[in-house]
Amino acid sequence: MLEVALARILSVSLWYHFAFMVVSTALFGLGLSGVVLALRRRAADIPDKLLAWAALSVPPAFVLGYLAYNLIPCEPFSLGVDPLQWVYLPLCYLAVTLPFFASGLTVAALLTRYARGVHRLYLFDLSGAALGSLTLALVLPALGGSGSVFAAAALAAFGSALISWRHGHRLALIACGMGAVLLALAPFADKLVPVRISSNKVFSKVIADPRRNLYTAWNTISRVDVVKYGAPGREQRSILIDAGTALTRMAHPSAPLARLSPGEGDEDFFYKLFDGPRVLVVGSGGGREVLMALRDGASAVLAVEINPAINQLVAERMADFTGRLYADKRVTVVTDEARSYIRRSAERYQMIHCPHTISNAALAAGSLSLAENHLLTIEAFNDYFDHLSADGVLLITRPEAHLPRLTTTVKAVFEQNDLGDPAQCIMIWRKPARSLSFYAGFAVRKKPFSPQEVSDFAALLSRRGLQPLYLPDKLESEPYRELLTSPDPQSVSVPFAAILEPATDDMPFFNQRQRFSQVSLSDLAAVFNRGREGRMALENRPVAEAVLLVLLVQSLFFAVLFIVLPLWIFRRRALAGQGRLRTLVAFCALGLGYIVVEVGLIQRLTLYLGRPVVVFSTVLGSLLFASGLGSAYSRRFASPAAPWLAAAAAAVVALATAFLSPLIVSMTLVWPATARIMMSIAILAPVGFVMGMPFPMLIKRLEMSYPERIPWAWGVNGFAAVVGSVGAVVLGMTLGFTGVLVCGVFCYLLASLAALTKWDSGTSL
Numbered sequence: 019m020l021e022v023a024l025a026r027i028l029s030v031s032l033w034y035h036f037a038f039m040v041v042s043t044a045l046f047g048l049g050l051s052g053v054v055l056a057l058r059r060r061a062a063d064i065p066d067k068l069l070a071w072a073a074l075s076v077p078p079a080f081v082l083g084y085l086a087y088n089l090i091p092c093e094p095f096s097l098g099v100d101p102l103q104w105v106y107l108p109l110c111y112l113a114v115t116l117p118f119f120a121s122g123l124t125v126a127a128l129l130t131r132y133a134r135g136v137h138r139l140y141l142f143d144l145s146g147a148a149l150g151s152l153t154l155a156l157v158l159p160a161l162g163g164s165g166s167v168f169a170a171a172a173l174a175a176f177g178s179a180l181i182s183w184r185h186g187h188r189l190a191l192i193a194c195g196m197g198a199v200l201l202a203l204a205p206f207a208d209k210l211v212p213v214r215i216s217s218n219k220v221f222s223k224v225i226a227d228p229r230r231n232l233y234t235a236w237n238t239i240s241r242v243d244v245v246k247y248g249a250p251g252r253e254q255r256s257i258l259i260d261a262g263t264a265l266t267r268m269a270h271p272s273a274p275l276a277r278l279s280p281g282e283g284d285e286d287f288f289y290k291l292f293d294g295p296r297v298l299v300v301g302s303g304g305g306r307e308v309l310m311a312l313r314d315g316a317s318a319v320l321a322v323e324i325n326p327a328i329n330q331l332v333a334e335r336m337a338d339f340t341g342r343l344y345a346d347k348r349v350t351v352v353t354d355e356a357r358s359y360i361r362r363s364a365e366r367y368q369m370i371h372c373p374h375t376i377s378n379a380a381l382a383a384g385s386l387s388l389a390e391n392h393l394l395t396i397e398a399f400n401d402y403f404d405h406l407s408a409d410g411v412l413l414i415t416r417p418e419a420h421l422p423r424l425t426t427t428v429k430a431v432f433e434q435n436d437l438g439d440p441a442q443c444i445m446i447w448r449k450p451a452r453s454l455s456f457y458a459g460f461a462v463r464k465k466p467f468s469p470q471e472v473s474d475f476a477a478l479l480s481r482r483g484l485q486p487l488y489l490p491d492k493l494e495s496e497p498y499r500e501l502l503t504s505p506d507p508q509s510v511s512v513p514f515a516a517i518l519e520p521a522t523d524d525m526p527f528f529n530q531r532q533r534f535s536q537v538s539l540s541d542l543a544a545v546f547n548r549g550r551e552g553r554m555a556l557e558n559r560p561v562a563e564a565v566l567l568v569l570l571v572q573s574l575f576f577a578v579l580f581i582v583l584p585l586w587i588f589r590r591r592a593l594a595g596q597g598r599l600r601t602l603v604a605f606c607a608l609g610l611g612y613i614v615v616e617v618g619l620i621q622r623l624t625l626y627l628g629r630p631v632v633v634f635s636t637v638l639g640s641l642l643f644a645s646g647l648g649s650a651y652s653r654r655f656a657s658p659a660a661p662w663l664a665a666a667a668a669a670v671v672a673l674a675t676a677f678l679s680p681l682i683v684s685m686t687l688v689w690p691a692t693a694r695i696m697m698s699i700a701i702l703a704p705v706g707f708v709m710g711m712p713f714p715m716l717i718k719r720l721e722m723s724y725p726e727r728i729p730w731a732w733g734v735n736g737f738a739a740v741v742g743s744v745g746a747v748v749l750g751m752t753l754g755f756t757g758v759l760v761c762g763v764f765c766y767l768l769a770s771l772a773a774l775t776k777w778d779s780g781t782s783l
Contacts, residue, residue, distance in 0.1 A: 079121075230245050295315070422518055428462055648706065
């Protein structure tokens with residue numbers, strides 16, 4: 019629970035970097051704890067006192083680590099301009115590592131002390147993790163960021179009381195007291211220990227100003243703040259998502275429409291092509307586009323927004339400001355993931371409007387992925403076109419940097435469906451800027467725009483000071499004309515970094531603009547020199563790519579420095595006996611395999627399940643609980659061949675899941691939400707069950723031969739998961755989700771090979 023909560027919370031403060039950092043550092047802390055325990059002179063002998071004090075250290079470690087993190091003024095986008103950031107950064111890592119080191123030390127001690135019951139221990143460990151994933155959906159909205167950490171610490175305190183009871187009632191009573199205090203403080207924790215918001219964020223001062231910050235709330239998708247600005251009588255409000263990583267302006271019927279529009283109302287041209295159009299707004303946010311559609315005569319507006327907190331603000335809490343916009347009989351509001359909803363809908367629309375649906379709020383990073391965007395893939399455009407009338411318009415606004423890939427993706431859809439010449443069906447424009455513009459527009463429909471429509475739109479752009487980038491039959495439109503007409507658009511040269519390969523549901527990283535092989539040292543330097551300009555760098559710099567590479571290198575470095583190197587230096591103490599390499603390979607491969615398959619399945623089912631809270635609760639909960647059941651069931655198998663057969667079975671089932679799940683998802687995407695959740699559980703349960711079996715089997719084997727290696731095996735497993743948590747994302751962006759799952763299959767095959775050892779040969783893991 020704490021791992022997911024911290025990823026959600028800390029990403030508010032430091033965006034991409036720390037959202038990934040929390041997950042990888044959490045796993046690093048768990049791995050380091052095993053190493054420390056393995057280096058004791060009597061690693062296999064875990065006294066009651068050690069176990070009790072390790073458990074008792076967990077609750078204060080949660081709170082102190084979190085408090086220390088909030089006090090350290092670390093700003094990753096300023097690493098290149100502020101030398102002190104190189105001191106603050108490792109301190110932040112230590113702070114985040116602390117709670118996971120303490121909890122990992124306790125788990126490793128339990129596994130070593132009670133190795134004969136490892137199957138049951140692993141069952142309860144994984145079941146607790148599954149329950150924590152489900153509980154977070156209730157705790158985070160109710161208690162907020164800091165409150166969730168305090169609640170997790172309280173649960174840890176009550177758990178440590180149970181562990182400490184055997185050593186002495188005094189320690190158990192102390193743990194219960196800590197738990198009671200922490201639980202009592204949890205509702206007030208956000209005020210006692212407010213989440214530190216990075217000063218690099220443009221809106222950090224506004225959020226901290228109680229006169230301008232009208233409302234703050236948490237949910238499992240994001241933190242949202244409502245801030246006001248403008249002179250009295252001309253007040254405007256914006257909803258800030260994750261402290262300003264993204265924002266959406268709130269509709270205000272008394273304000274001129276031009277003041278609500280980054281493009282000064284250019285989109286309304288397309289609404290006026292129809293008489294009383296039916297409109298679908300994808301990502302309705304604060305309601306600006308809903309208001310525009312109504313003012314331009316829409317007969318019906320369906321607004322789809324994934325964040326329930328935003329819908330609640332517009333429809334209820336701020337309803338007076340928005341003129342009770344969502345109470346209009348023409349408006350229907352749906353809280354859902356838009357692609358998932360559209361695929362299930364049978365409606366057709368004259369307008370589908372996707373206004374700046376940019377997925378680089380903290381959710382993208384906290385969910386272990388680089389802004390997967392299922393709204394702009396080939397399959398997404400097929401869904402849009404299926405739900406447009408014959409003359410309907412799909413209107414998209416994006417940063418200019420995304421336009422080339424948007425163009426090639428739409429062209430691929432036209433070619434696949436034999437829709438004619440896309441060069442006559444697309445118009446592209448932007449708001450002038452010194453470099454790449456944050457606001458650009460893209461309109462497409464299945465039938466060509468008429469010469470009169472093109473001429474009228476060109477005149478509108480001229481009046482409003484906007485720049486056409488591509489209009490049918492206009493000459494001044496390179497490179498977009500070439501992208502639309504070239505038989506090989508990926509070979510076309512564009513004046514800025516861009517990936518021209520069309521996005522697909524298997525690789526929906528639409529916002530990725532450079533391949534990892536193209537990220538240079540100068541790119542890294544530029545990313546970490548941005549300071550307060552860091553937010554805008556997300557649109558025109560390879561920020562996420564650079565951070566992922568840095569995290570991967572960093573994970574390898576720290577894992578080697580603090581896990582592999584100490585074990586190598588003290589190998590005679592920790593690794594006496596035969597089979598050291600097999601032990602290393604087996605537990606390393608299991609750690610890599612589990613995390614890689616887990617991340618791949620989260621990515622694969624994101625579109626299917628829709629809302630992020632449902633994705634994480636279903637995928638993590640189902641996988642972890644099924645793995646716990648698999649662990650418990652594995653005690654039935656005492657055969658020497660059982661460990662390698664279990665790892666091989668995990669590989670087979672994971673491979674079947676990788677190739678069958680897309681077919682199942684496609685066939686059942688139109689099912690109701692409850693049915694899709696049940697189907698997801700059915701998909702996940704078999705693979706989770708078999709993936710839970712090899713680890714306790716191999717621990718049991720070590721207990722019978724080299725029990726002093728058990729903490730070390732825990733450490734190696736954690737080290738592999740550190741690298742795998744980041745590496746799986748890199749693999750997804752390089753090979754696609756199917757490729758990620760196949761890599762997980764190879765990891766389990768490697769573990770099976772390492773475990774293929776005869777018991778009577780005198781050798782052992």
